[in-house]
Amino acid sequence: MIKLEIIEQFQQELDYLNNQKHSSIMISTTAKHALSFRVLPRRSILNTAMSCFMINDAKLLKKALLFFDGLVDYIYIDIEQKQDLNLFEIARSIVKKSNLTTVKPNDNTLESCDMLIRNHLKDDLLNKDIAVVGTGNLASKLATRLTERQANVYIMGRTNEKEKTVTEALNLFLPKHTSEVKPFEEIQSKKKVDIIVSFLSGQMSKEDRLLSLIDEDTFVIDGGINNFSSSFIQRMLSANVKVTRLDTRIALPYQMLLEHDYTQSFFNEVFGHATINDVLVAAGGYIGGEGTVVVDNLKQPNQVIGIADGSGGVKANEQLSEADRNSIRKIEKAISTSS
Template identity: 35%
Template sequence: MESKDGAKRKLMIKSKVLQELGSITDNCLNTVATVGMTSRKSVEFAVLPRRKALGFEAINFLVSSSQAAEECLRILDGRVKYIFIDVEAKKNLNLEYIAENNVKSSVIIPYKPNDATVEAADLFLLQYFKEAVREKEILIYGAGNIAGKLALRLAERGSNVYVFSRDYKKVELISEALNFILPRYSVNKIIPIENIKAFTNSFDAVISFISAERVIDDDIICSLKEKALVLDGGINNFTPQFYEIASQKLLNCFRLDVRLGFLYTLLPLLDDVRAFFNDVQGKAFVDNITIVSGGIIGASGDIIVDNIKHPRQVIGIANGLGGLKDTNDYTVSDQENLTKVQKFILAMD
């Protein structure tokens, strides 16, 4: 028999989910719900801000137990077309498995919200610095999943990236690994910091991605330049004392709004993405000549085109290994087939 607390929890979740479902203004097919987790300590169930973009309307939830996940998904099933399921193992909770066993009507789409957060941070920084992040001195506070991915992204963009956290050994190890996988000719390497107080008026920005709340104190302010950017990516990472002193140095403080990354989350649903697999990618025949498109590895001599359903361009002749034959290696048959396909394309215009 279900306990009173269990029944009360279910009633609470049902009420909140139905309220969010009632908020959807457009009763079209482009309705989305996201169900995610967080690595920090959190309540069993929470409602996140709504999102809307590119004709899609999303309601969003956070769960931290299998019971909350099951109840939330059971109510959402069939009431929204798509349910995005967080597949990142932030807790000992397999949301994808739970969804597969509780969702029968809606379309389940696995997604990685951490990657969307990285995209949001990247877009914010490009906009803030007017596309000029190269040579900016950027401090990343944190050594977790998102912090590491963003450090790599910014180093690839040419920023001077420094990483700091309370666990220097972890910072050192992660920085070494990220530097190892940076492109060969990257000039700027990711630098681990052991003592933040050794830096004075050094950084154009500090970006935090830690799971703890109110731990970044005002002792790092001396390392920031006047009017430097402060971007709280982990949300509530900074102490009240930090903000009190920050105003004296005219620091520009923001919290990261992850809605910027919602566009990235929607990519699997966009018409252009689906059209690629339906219309662009494939294999067909023109006068018994095999043509391929969209990344399909053709056999040696196949003609590679830009679009399998509506070809407009010949890319070249396949070498059978995923690449193109050199024009000097064309056989007589290759050249004849190429000419036939080119004439076929011209006749379609």
């Protein structure tokens, strides 16, 4: 049986949302052992107010979905299955009136951390020294991202063997001329580092390994939340070292891109194939058959890119047949007429 208190919390959030221009809720879960239900801080993005819930119980999830379906514009659902509870599978069977959209919190976390670091370093990561604590999903993705931004990245794991395994794996698919991700032991020759980022599932046990690398210019980021002990944080603050917990609101627009006007305009107006003046046209990367005129925009073309060769490319000028040239003339006439 659902507690009355939870229903009252649903209603309180709905009362707030009813006073906003556009409304939405976001339901997520967590890999950590946690309460079955929690109301998270509200958010606002792209003129849309959002109430957020962490739900780790199937009955509570169904109740929340039934309560809000049709009363909010969007229901955002965490697609990452961190528990033995498939939020999206349940949501798609219940939500009938609101727009149901999936979100990937891990990606949002990655984008947020990336932008936080870029902002702090004024988007200049060239040869900056960054220690990434952790060898899991987020730590590995971030290490790859920062290395591609030309930073010197060192991964700290539970053991030297773990560090070596992960760095070797990441270096296998980094671009050819990119510097390699290195294990933490190779950082010892460095006096200080510019950034320390931690992405652990729990509190760090070897904080002392970091102390010699930190000075007043080092920026310490607790990406995993509560990775650092209170004594470590106190020590950093006493030494005037900047320490922050990662706020994933930074990249919230990233999660909403599918519904953004620009993205929807691309799918509705740019991408696909159609017929203009009895001529087949394609745009937005859509591969047309031989003779298809490739344009920049399907609904309102402004430029002829070329004639499709039927295998994913465009014909060279000397390969164009008279029929091809006639098709181009027809489309160029349509463009000039519409403008």
